[in-house]
Amino acid sequence: MIEIDNNSKTPVYEQIYAQLRQQIIAGELPKGSRLSPTRTFAKDYHLSRNTVLSAYMQLQSEGFIKSIQGSGFYVEELPEYKDVNHSEKQKTFKNCEQEKPRYDFRYGLIEPNIYNIRGFRKAMKSAWDILEDRQALYDDDPQGLFSLRQAICEHLAQERGVEADPRYLLITSGHHYSLQLITSLLSKDEYTFFMEEPGHQDSREVFRKEGYKVYPLYVDENGAIISRLKDIHNAIVYVTPSHQFPTGYILPIGRRMKLLEWARNNNGYIIEDDYDSQLRYKERPIPSLHSLDQNERVIYFGSFSKSLSSDLRVSYVLLPPALKLLFDEDRSYLNSSVSSFIQLTLSEYLHSGEYQRRINSIRNLYRKKHNLIIDFFKNNYDDSIKIYGAGGGTHLLLEIATDLKKEEIIKRFLQNDIGVYPCDIYWADKTKAKDNQILIAYSGIRLEELNEYLLQMKKVLDQIINKSNIMKKR
Amino acid sequence: MIEIDNNSKTPVYEQIYAQLRQQIIAGELPKGSRLSPTRTFAKDYHLSRNTVLSAYMQLQSEGFIKSIQGSGFYVEELPEYKDVNHSEKQKTFKNCEQEKPRYDFRYGLIEPNIYNIRGFRKAMKSAWDILEDRQALYDDDPQGLFSLRQAICEHLAQERGVEADPRYLLITSGHHYSLQLITSLLSKDEYTFFMEEPGHQDSREVFRKEGYKVYPLYVDENGAIISRLKDIHNAIVYVTPSHQFPTGYILPIGRRMKLLEWARNNNGYIIEDDYDSQLRYKERPIPSLHSLDQNERVIYFGSFSKSLSSDLRVSYVLLPPALKLLFDEDRSYLNSSVSSFIQLTLSEYLHSGEYQRRINSIRNLYRKKHNLIIDFFKNNYDDSIKIYGAGGGTHLLLEIATDLKKEEIIKRFLQNDIGVYPCDIYWADKTKAKDNQILIAYSGIRLEELNEYLLQMKKVLDQIINKSNIMKKR
Numbered sequence: 022m023i024e025i026d027n028n029s030k031t032p033v034y035e036q037i038y039a040q041l042r043q044q045i046i047a048g049e050l051p052k053g054s055r056l057s058p059t060r061t062f063a064k065d066y067h068l069s070r071n072t073v074l075s076a077y078m079q080l081q082s083e084g085f086i087k088s089i090q091g092s093g094f095y096v097e098e099l100p101e102y103k104d105v106n107h108s109e110k111q112k113t114f115k116n117c118e119q120e121k122p123r124y125d126f127r128y129g130l131i132e133p134n135i136y137n138i139r140g141f142r143k144a145m146k147s148a149w150d151i152l153e154d155r156q157a158l159y160d161d162d163p164q165g166l167f168s169l170r171q172a173i174c175e176h177l178a179q180e181r182g183v184e185a186d187p188r189y190l191l192i193t194s195g196h197h198y199s200l201q202l203i204t205s206l207l208s209k210d211e212y213t214f215f216m217e218e219p220g221h222q223d224s225r226e227v228f229r230k231e232g233y234k235v236y237p238l239y240v241d242e243n244g245a246i247i248s249r250l251k252d253i254h255n256a257i258v259y260v261t262p263s264h265q266f267p268t269g270y271i272l273p274i275g276r277r278m279k280l281l282e283w284a285r286n287n288n289g290y291i292i293e294d295d296y297d298s299q300l301r302y303k304e305r306p307i308p309s310l311h312s313l314d315q316n317e318r319v320i321y322f323g324s325f326s327k328s329l330s331s332d333l334r335v336s337y338v339l340l341p342p343a344l345k346l347l348f349d350e351d352r353s354y355l356n357s358s359v360s361s362f363i364q365l366t367l368s369e370y371l372h373s374g375e376y377q378r379r380i381n382s383i384r385n386l387y388r389k390k391h392n393l394i395i396d397f398f399k400n401n402y403d404d405s406i407k408i409y410g411a412g413g414g415t416h417l418l419l420e421i422a423t424d425l426k427k428e429e430i431i432k433r434f435l436q437n438d439i440g441v442y443p444c445d446i447y448w449a450d451k452t453k454a455k456d457n458q459i460l461i462a463y464s465g466i467r468l469e470e471l472n473e474y475l476l477q478m479k480k481v482l483d484q485i486i487n488k489s490n491i492m493k494k495r
Numbered sequence: 496m497i498e499i500d501n502n503s504k505t506p507v508y509e510q511i512y513a514q515l516r517q518q519i520i521a522g523e524l525p526k527g528s529r530l531s532p533t534r535t536f537a538k539d540y541h542l543s544r545n546t547v548l549s550a551y552m553q554l555q556s557e558g559f560i561k562s563i564q565g566s567g568f569y570v571e572e573l574p575e576y577k578d579v580n581h582s583e584k585q586k587t588f589k590n591c592e593q594e595k596p597r598y599d600f601r602y603g604l605i606e607p608n609i610y611n612i613r614g615f616r617k618a619m620k621s622a623w624d625i626l627e628d629r630q631a632l633y634d635d636d637p638q639g640l641f642s643l644r645q646a647i648c649e650h651l652a653q654e655r656g657v658e659a660d661p662r663y664l665l666i667t668s669g670h671h672y673s674l675q676l677i678t679s680l681l682s683k684d685e686y687t688f689f690m691e692e693p694g695h696q697d698s699r700e701v702f703r704k705e706g707y708k709v710y711p712l713y714v715d716e717n718g719a720i721i722s723r724l725k726d727i728h729n730a731i732v733y734v735t736p737s738h739q740f741p742t743g744y745i746l747p748i749g750r751r752m753k754l755l756e757w758a759r760n761n762n763g764y765i766i767e768d769d770y771d772s773q774l775r776y777k778e779r780p781i782p783s784l785h786s787l788d789q790n791e792r793v794i795y796f797g798s799f800s801k802s803l804s805s806d807l808r809v810s811y812v813l814l815p816p817a818l819k820l821l822f823d824e825d826r827s828y829l830n831s832s833v834s835s836f837i838q839l840t841l842s843e844y845l846h847s848g849e850y851q852r853r854i855n856s857i858r859n860l861y862r863k864k865h866n867l868i869i870d871f872f873k874n875n876y877d878d879s880i881k882i883y884g885a886g887g888g889t890h891l892l893l894e895i896a897t898d899l900k901k902e903e904i905i906k907r908f909l910q911n912d913i914g915v916y917p918c919d920i921y922w923a924d925k926t927k928a929k930d931n932q933i934l935i936a937y938s939g940i941r942l943e944e945l946n947e948y949l950l951q952m953k954k955v956l957d958q959i960i961n962k963s964n965i966m967k968k969r
Contacts, residue, residue, distance in 0.1 A: 058824060059821070059824060060824075060825075069685050069729070070682065070685065070821070071685065071762060071817075074817055074820065074821065075817075077820070078816070078817060078820065081820075088820050088823055088824070089823075090823045090827040091823065091824075091827040091828045092824075093824055094824075134626070134627065134629070136623060136626040136627045136836075137627050145623070149610060149619070152608070152610040153608065153610045153611050155608070161805075161806065194668050194832035194833070195830050195832060196830075197829045197830055197832075198832055208544065211543050211544065211545065223828060226828050227829075230825055230826070230828075255543070288545060331635075331830075332635065332834060332835035332836075333834050333835075333836070334830070334831065334832060334833060334834045334835075335834070342552070343545075343548055343549075343552060346548060346551070346552065346555075346562050347533070347544070347548065349562055349563075349564045349565065350532060350533060350534075350562070350565075350566075350567060350568075351534075351704055352704070353564040353565040354565045354697060354700050354704075355671045356669050356670075356671055356805075356808070357808065358668035358669060358671075358672055358808055358832055359668070359808060359834075360806060360807050360808045360809070360833075360834065360837050361806035361807075361808075362610075362806075362807070362836075362837065363834050363836065363837065
């Protein structure tokens, strides 16, 4: 608790500073504790965020607290001997190249590298030629290049059963910006936000940071539990129906229909994130939720991050007509946020038919990787490792029969130069996350090397799996 | 006025629909009148925006009103014989290639085309090579590529006296997104926004649309009138001190110091938009406001839109440390919005020294164009055409001694296949704008062709300039 005296001659920020400082010195705020976010603090005490920040900055410059990117302010060790001048500037520069494990199962990597693919190189060349010849380069549409939008719509119609009209399609500079676009159209004062739990952490974060009331929509083995939405009005619901992230479950048709019905009757909007739907390895891709929607309630999210490369920074959003009108009213003076070169390259690539070929070829390649991994675990581990999310996509969830804590599991892998990733980040409520689940992605690993990766992994798994389970196997 | 009965069984949106429909049929809302924006309407009647939108959409689908991008909803001609089905979808598709006048003095064009420049092509090649060799492409920093930020900072230090630390620099996907970044850090509930009047219309628009209270900061022949800020606290002030947009005035040192002092004493932040400062044709570039700032109150905006090409979609923002902390707390989970390819290309280009050469070369080229135009008007028109904004940049304001209305002036030029542009868009208060001012930009016109452009222009000018003025000249 901080006491603030508005009648005092001491400025408010100094009052905050002095009291926090006192609490740190007294040990009431021990090393590592997190201070309230400036936004929350300001709200609780009816102050401006700047006032709180001034206090925090003073504490930081004296070395009492430090700011950690994306996380907040944390109490430091008592700064008796700390050098608080600027000499350490150099050290805190972020490194360009972070060290990465040799055997990295990181999510979001894609191999083969798009910049090495003949068809894509050709598209880049051709975009370049077009730009060379155009005297006037400036021809900007806030929704993105029309020819690219057209190509995407044709692709969606063919592949995803999505009846897409380029007038309602917007090109964005990535998934986060697609989400921010929605927050700009559907106000936090009118809508709450329901997010799959577990679910894509960044999507939750965007809405949370924008100030929405965020509620969990729990996931069972049939995907999101739609009945939870009963009696909820005016809400945005975020789902990954074709391959729930991260569990990999598929939303069955019954729930899909219920979800659409709910949206129609309760002024709901559904964000369908169709992030890796084209990568199914046994059956045909699952039809999109959008293709079932009769009432213009589905906002369809697509991206090139899983099929080409995430560092192109291109996603797209298909808006229902009502939201497109709001966009026209409010945002259509904005410039496109994607460079002409990248848009033209993609447009050329899609129109050439090479994109479709790429999808088919990575689907075949990833299927081989996927099957290799599944077989590997089946042959070596039986029920001591449970696999979630098989059948599609670029990642798997492994549940390991071990009593080790999450941190320890990750550490053991890292000691063997292996990158595997904890799953608790996908839960808003971390207590619900299981310690023994890890996420591995395989899209970035060369097929020829995958076996080596798995053997390396086996070394660690054999150490950490509970003896009782290993016994069973033998 | 609309009357809403909350106890009625008729849904509210239907009540709105019915009354507006009646007003249109009765002629109370004649063809061309603009309906209240949904946001305003909703606020005035304490409704949700969606309710209002539903009413508007119903009216639109019946052909009573139509939506115009970026502007709002307008009453149509009475729809007696109108075909309201979807058959006209095709027609309303935006054309990819808009028709442009042969002699186009449009702002924002740049010649020579960057994609034809050897140094830039080399940088693109080299970015491509780097990406081909990187197995893992994904290495994303929300602030942008570190090597690019470093290169920009070195450039700013050398050219603009800006002491820039790459840790405080953010790469954005264009000017609008730089502005939106600021709106996400400095809340509309805490800060008002002061905008140069006249000034860059889109910058005003971003803050207006985000809900800020927007006030004019009038401009005289010494740039923005700073004394207007007396007794104003907690405000963001947008200025273009090196070359006021669009008038071209330069903010003198006295006003600069006053502005900085005001910011320090009143919790003010200054956005210094340094958009074309390197393009001075007589004297050396004017030192930036940022270089004078002792109190971390200046937010420095830069861009490659005037030196390379606006369709690269790359700008940058140098934040004061306090705002960088807010960014770290709130936004640092976001991905960068600019593709690696574009960032790497720029990084290679800047590090190679070619960027500096480009600046020098276009400065020399634009000086020639600038002088040609100034001489042309001096030799031909004397005081019947006043020129504002000479000495730098890529555009000029012409004040023509004519009694014709703005629309008529533009039309006469267009009839001769010439694109010149009205200036009233730069005024928030259109009544303050002069009808006889037009903006012409020359950066996109080849030097060899410029004379032909001017001669074409002369044909129209000789028609429209008031006889009395022409007499004087003779």
